[in-house]
Amino acid sequence: MSLPKPIEQVSKLLAQLPGLGPRQALRLTFYLLHQDKETQKLLVSSLTNLFQNISLCQDCFFPFENKTEEVLCDICRNPSRDHTTICVVEKETDLLSLEKTNKYRGLYQILGGLYSNIDDNKNKNLTINQLINRIKKSAKTNKPIREVILALNPTSEGNLTAFHLEKLIRDLNMKIKISRLARGIPTGGEIEFTDSETLINSLEGRK
Ligand SMILES: [Zn+2]
Incomplete structure (x- = not known):
């Protein structure tokens, strides 16, 4: 029927x-x-x-209430945050987990998924180009990006994504420190479900 x-x-x-x-x-x-x-x-x-x-925030893609003509979210608009550091996360809930630690004061970039070397169609929805352009654009301002933290889950897709991003950022030749946030998070584990204390440790011990 x-x-x-x-x-x-x-x-x-x-x-x-x-x-x-x-x-x-x-x-x-x-x-x-x-x-x-x-x-x-x-x-x-x-x-x-x-x-x-x-x-969605024009810079980091985190959702915000568009009551005014503003195009940036509260985090990107906040002058007391460190505008020279970007923490790249897969999704909004990862950002929320990191914010809960109260330890990270930089900015974010929501990738919108993970990079795949099989399904190029999926990659089209990721904000990788936007991230690279954002870093390039920052070089012309008084707050150039100095560090990119790749806070991706330590899974095979997460590692592949980090690898891909690291190469793209290095190719910019911009003296940017690239660090990985994996220490303390069990292999195959997820940032979203990791407790704040472990997240703080992996943030502070990033390399
Ligand atoms: Zn933002």
């Missing part, structure tokens, strides 16, 4: 979300249908609010 079009449409969209397969997406669609009208309305308005009022 074929399902009504709206059900198919929503579950197809949900199936694109990370960690959701077609079957779970369909289950979630039915779940949403069973919610009371109030909850359904709130869900729709919250999503609209999210998509309309949140923008």
